[in-house]
Amino acid sequence: MPTSKKGTKRVPAVPRTDPKSLVAVKRALPAKSARQGAAETGDLTAVSGTPTKEFFVSMLVRDIELLPAVVDLVDNSVDGARRLRPDGDYSGLEVHIQAHRDHFVITDNCGGIPVDTAVKYAFRFGRDKKAGSEKHTIGQFGVGMKRAVFKLGRKFTVRSSTTKDAFILVVDVDDWLSRPDDWDFLLRRTPDEIAASAAETGTTLRVERLLDEVSDTFSGKAWRTDLAADLRLKHSDALNRNMRISVNDEPVRPIPLEIITSPPFRPTVQRLVRGKGTRAVTLRLVAGLARSQPEFGGWYVFCNGRLVLGPDKDETTVWIGKTNRGLPRYHDEYARFRGYAFFDSDDASALPWTTTKVGIDGDSALWVATRERMRDISKPVIRFLRELDRQRDAGDDSTDRLLEAARPRPIQALAATRSEFKPPPMKLPREEGEVGIAYSRPREQVDEAKSLLGVTTNRDVGVKTFEYFLDAEGE
Amino acid sequence: MPANWEDVHYLQRPAKNIERKMLVDVLSRLERYRHLGEFHYIGFGSLYFVDFVTLHRRLGITRMTSIEEADDPVDAARVRFNKPFRFVDLRFGHSNATLGAVNWRRPSIVWLDYTRRVGDEAFADIETVVARAARPCVLLVTVNADPGPADGRLDRFREAVGDDRVPPGFESDASLARWGTAAAAHRVLTDEIDRRLSIANQLAGAAQRTSYRQIVHFRYQDKPRMLTTGGVLHLSSDTRMIEDCRIFDSPFAVPDGEPAFEIRVPNVTTREIQHMSQRMPKRGAPRFDRIGIRADVAEQFRQSSRYFPAFVDADLM
Numbered sequence: 001m002p003t004s005k006k007g008t009k010r011v012p013a014v015p016r017t018d019p020k021s022l023v024a025v026k027r028a029l030p031a032k033s034a035r036q037g038a039a040e041t042g043d044l045t046a047v048s049g050t051p052t053k054e055f056f057v058s059m060l061v062r063d064i065e066l067l068p069a070v071v072d073l074v075d076n077s078v079d080g081a082r083r084l085r086p087d088g089d090y091s092g093l094e095v096h097i098q099a100h101r102d103h104f105v106i107t108d109n110c111g112g113i114p115v116d117t118a119v120k121y122a123f124r125f126g127r128d129k130k131a132g133s134e135k136h137t138i139g140q141f142g143v144g145m146k147r148a149v150f151k152l153g154r155k156f157t158v159r160s161s162t163t164k165d166a167f168i169l170v171v172d173v174d175d176w177l178s179r180p181d182d183w184d185f186l187l188r189r190t191p192d193e194i195a196a197s198a199a200e201t202g203t204t205l206r207v208e209r210l211l212d213e214v215s216d217t218f219s220g221k222a223w224r225t226d227l228a229a230d231l232r233l234k235h236s237d238a239l240n241r242n243m244r245i246s247v248n249d250e251p252v253r254p255i256p257l258e259i260i261t262s263p264p265f266r267p268t269v270q271r272l273v274r275g276k277g278t279r280a281v282t283l284r285l286v287a288g289l290a291r292s293q294p295e296f297g298g299w300y301v302f303c304n305g306r307l308v309l310g311p312d313k314d315e316t317t318v319w320i321g322k323t324n325r326g327l328p329r330y331h332d333e334y335a336r337f338r339g340y341a342f343f344d345s346d347d348a349s350a351l352p353w354t355t356t357k358v359g360i361d362g363d364s365a366l367w368v369a370t371r372e373r374m375r376d377i378s379k380p381v382i383r384f385l386r387e388l389d390r391q392r393d394a395g396d397d398s399t400d401r402l403l404e405a406a407r408p409r410p411i412q413a414l415a416a417t418r419s420e421f422k423p424p425p426m427k428l429p430r431e432e433g434e435v436g437i438a439y440s441r442p443r444e445q446v447d448e449a450k451s452l453l454g455v456t457t458n459r460d461v462g463v464k465t466f467e468y469f470l471d472a473e474g475e
Numbered sequence: 476m477p478a479n480w481e482d483v484h485y486l487q488r489p490a491k492n493i494e495r496k497m498l499v500d501v502l503s504r505l506e507r508y509r510h511l512g513e514f515h516y517i518g519f520g521s522l523y524f525v526d527f528v529t530l531h532r533r534l535g536i537t538r539m540t541s542i543e544e545a546d547d548p549v550d551a552a553r554v555r556f557n558k559p560f561r562f563v564d565l566r567f568g569h570s571n572a573t574l575g576a577v578n579w580r581r582p583s584i585v586w587l588d589y590t591r592r593v594g595d596e597a598f599a600d601i602e603t604v605v606a607r608a609a610r611p612c613v614l615l616v617t618v619n620a621d622p623g624p625a626d627g628r629l630d631r632f633r634e635a636v637g638d639d640r641v642p643p644g645f646e647s648d649a650s651l652a653r654w655g656t657a658a659a660a661h662r663v664l665t666d667e668i669d670r671r672l673s674i675a676n677q678l679a680g681a682a683q684r685t686s687y688r689q690i691v692h693f694r695y696q697d698k699p700r701m702l703t704t705g706g707v708l709h710l711s712s713d714t715r716m717i718e719d720c721r722i723f724d725s726p727f728a729v730p731d732g733e734p735a736f737e738i739r740v741p742n743v744t745t746r747e748i749q750h751m752s753q754r755m756p757k758r759g760a761p762r763f764d765r766i767g768i769r770a771d772v773a774e775q776f777r778q779s780s781r782y783f784p785a786f787v788d789a790d791l792m
Contacts, residue, residue: 213677220673221731222666229639232646250643293630295638 023115024184025123025169053177061151066217067227068358069151070097071234072144073106073205074245075306075357076122078238080110082305084198088412090243092199097227097247099218104152104207112162112201115189123158123169123185145205149173154209159193162201166193174209228252237305240412257300258290258408259338261415265289265406267338268377268421269414274366279350281366284342287377288421289385290408292335299339299374301360303351309360316360318375327375327382333389336403337381340411341374377421384423391426393438395459399426437462489740489784490695494703495526496782497727497738499533501691502584502613504722505707509611512536515583519543519570524559526586531560538581540564542573571599579607586615586705593618593660594635598667605671608708610685615705616664620657622700625649632656636663657694657702657735664704665689665731672708684711690722692729695738702735726778740783741775743768748783751776 064072077095084093095108113122122145149156154173160166169187176185195201210218217223224247231245231252239245239254246252259267267288274281290296298311299318313319313330317339320329343351343366352364360367388399402424439462446461453464505511512535518526520541530536541563543554551567558565566573570587585608587600597616604614622628628648633641645651645659668687676684689706709717722728729736743751747768755761761773768776776783 216673216676220669222669222673225640225642225662225666226670228643229641233638247643252643253646255638291630293633295633 023119023187023189025119025187053180057150060147064147064151066151066214067223067230069148070227071230073148074231074235075144077108077110078235078305080108081238081243084111088241090238090241094244099248101215101219102208102210104210104218105204107202107204109199109202112195112203113160114162115165115167118167118187149207152214153207153211156205156207158203158205160203161193161195163195163198166190224248224250234307236307237302240410255296257340257411259286259411259414260289260406260408262406264422264424265403266419266421269417269419270377271416271418275350279345279347281343281345281350283370285373285377286340286411286414287381288338289336289381289403290338294332294335297335297337298330299341301341303343303353304345304348306357308353308357317371318378327378334382334385336385339374339378341370380421387426395457488697490697490738492784493738493740493779493782494693494695495529498691499529501722501725501728503534504720504725507720508716509582513582515540515581517577517583518586519588520563522554522557524557527563528559537562540566540577542566542570544569571596574600574603575607580609582611583608584613588617591619592635593663597664601667602671605668605675605708611707611709613705613707614668615691615703617701617703618660620660620700620702622651622653622656625652632659640666642666654694654700657700660702661692661704685709686711686714688717689731690728692735693738694735738779739775740779741772743776752780755780
């Protein structure tokens with residue numbers, strides 16, 4: 001249980017002057033368990049089954065670190081963007097994060113939170129099954145925002161405007177903790193702030209009385225780089241759809257999610273639907289080539305647009321491991337490999353991710369079946385890259401040149417039509433009866449040998465020095 | 476790996492020479508806080524040990540450790556021969572392997588004076604220094620910050636530092652052009668010190684919490700573009716005493732957030748040096764158009780004149 005900053009003044013929660021405008025956001029937790037009057041025989045002592053708020057809050061925040069909690073907040077904005085722009089173009093939508101020693105603010109113009117949603121999901125503890133679920137969201141578990149605010153500080157204010165309604169919610173966490181049986185937050189409708197148009201909608205969350213460790217982090221510098229790095233990866237899809245995200249006024253740029261689409265290097269593209277009704281999951285798999293960037297080679301797995309894994313270079317996806325026989329260990333010669341798996345569903349709980357959204361639920365049947373398929377479509381691409389490496393070693397760069405000429409395009413621009421990776425057959429060197437020799441020497445020495453021999457490739461250095469040796473020493 | 480002294484003779488690096496002297500000017504202001512003669516200097520002396528000689532002469536430091544990567548016994552013998560003082564302790568091996576075993580119990584000045592680019596090598600050494608060095612510790616880092624060819628610049632930078640360390644604003648080849656790579660490297664180094672410090676502070680008790688205050692940020696270019704940054708790691712409770720040193724009164728000290736100090740060495744002849752030195756105005760822009768010296772060259776000379784390498788450098792023993 002993190003402690004609050006010492007010596008800070010407690011600010012009262014929402015002033016209760018106008019009861020009509022206040023809406024209680026109730027918990028969905030079980031009420032006090034029935035426990036009294038149970039003593040029929042012997043001495044029974046009642047043990048309370050009701051969690052204390054402190055315990056509840058500490059459980060809520062223990063599995064998440066600070067920066068992922070902030071990324072969770074951005075999920076809410078991206079969910080808003082999705083509702084606002086079903087066509088997937090997020091131009092003009094923005095999320096700005098400002099954090100300093102004594103406060104944290106995130107603000108967006110992504111539609112705002114309807115009062116009804118705030119009451120039923122956003123600020124409720126746990127989800128009421130009867131309330132149904134929101135469509136196609138990242139924030140499936142109804143915990144993201146609460147978890148983040150408890151992780152950050154001890155006072156928070158949410159202001160939100162939609163085109164239909166608007167509200168403000170002020171919570172003094174210390175005050176709330178001090179009332180053990182009252183779990184409600186009080187939300188005040190603010191009709192004056194109802195947005196006149198979609199462009200004026202939005203949500204601002206401000207957190208104050210930051211916890212000591214949070215304040216320390218935000219006093220430093222590295223968190224800005226770390227958060228930006230996390231966001232450009234996790235929300236690369238939203239960023240590549242032109243959403244603007246900034247951290248203390250510095251814009252976050254997406255990592256390039258690219259794929260070469262021009263023949264003869266068209267990627268394998270598959271589209272599948274698994275499950276039925278609201279729990280149906282649409283799956284799009286892409287495996288192919290992009291620029292040679294060792295950092296970005298590997299598999300990327302998205303759930304409702306949020307990157308949950310990747311670029312993965314080990315056995316969680318397709319690379320060698322106990323369950324992945326047949327595929328090699330990831331190596332830099334695969335730096336051109338790109339695999340993308342997009343899982344999308346109206347019901348976020350049907351997706352194979354963990355509650356913290358930072359990983360895959362490896363037990364999910366959907367994931368296990370999908371992984372097999374990912375492995376199958378990876379194989380031809382990996383085989384191609386190995387042959388390419390052999391061709392290159394032999395001093396033949398004809399396929400490399402073809403690849404250099406093919407410009408990779410953003411994955412978002414890839415047509416949904418099915419296709420299969422069928423690279424041009426490669427002329428592989430080495431005649432019957434030949435063997436290859438591979439060795440490495442310091443670059444300076446090889447460069448010197450090149451200039452002495454008057455050749456330009458490493459291969460020629462090998463061949464010429466070998467010939468030179470045989471000339472001098474051979475029979 | 477050939478020893479880096481093969482690359483260029485130190486006498487041909489006038490900007491580096493000037494940087495060293497400016498650095499001493501900044502460091503000497505810490506005398507008010509702690510007697511610098513008591514500090515332990517840890518550096519990469521190479522064959523020339525110029526920094527060792529300078530710091531001994533100017534600051535009176537007599538406890539020194541030089542880390543030398545040379546693994547060839549002949550090279551090592553040569554390093555031993557060139558060791559300028561008996562009290563310089565030589566440690567052979569890569570800094571990543573040897574730095575941990577240095578005696579970190581006294582206040583120290585550590586200069587991680589790499590000729591290579593920022594990357595894992597620097598990160599590992601920064602981790603060692605921040606985790607082990609007693610406070611106060613002056614940590615200085617120099618890296619090669621040359622942007623190289625435009626094509627693939629970002630990819631190379633990303634590969635060197637890791638994608639998650641690429642700072643926002645430096646995500647294109649063009650952003651790393653000219654001094655862009657130096658600016659990015661500065662941010663990467665500062666971030667790394669901050670990350671390591673925050674871990675050290677989580678482990679330390681409240682009384683042992685430390686802060687980092689940047690004091691220098693130089694850019695210079697003898698051939699490749701280079702970057703030096705550094706600051707003081709000190710007990711947070713000493714903040715006031717550090718402020719009392721008025722470090723930033725030195726024209727060469729640069730606090731975090733201010734633009735880097737760019738050391739520019741004008742190419743001037745000995746005759747011109749003597750002429751300009753005699754007539755340099757106390758304030759205002761120096762003008763020497765009469766002898767054909769352009770205004771920017773005169774200004775560069777004015778800024779570095781006190782530190783300008785003499786015909787025979789006085790740092791030679």
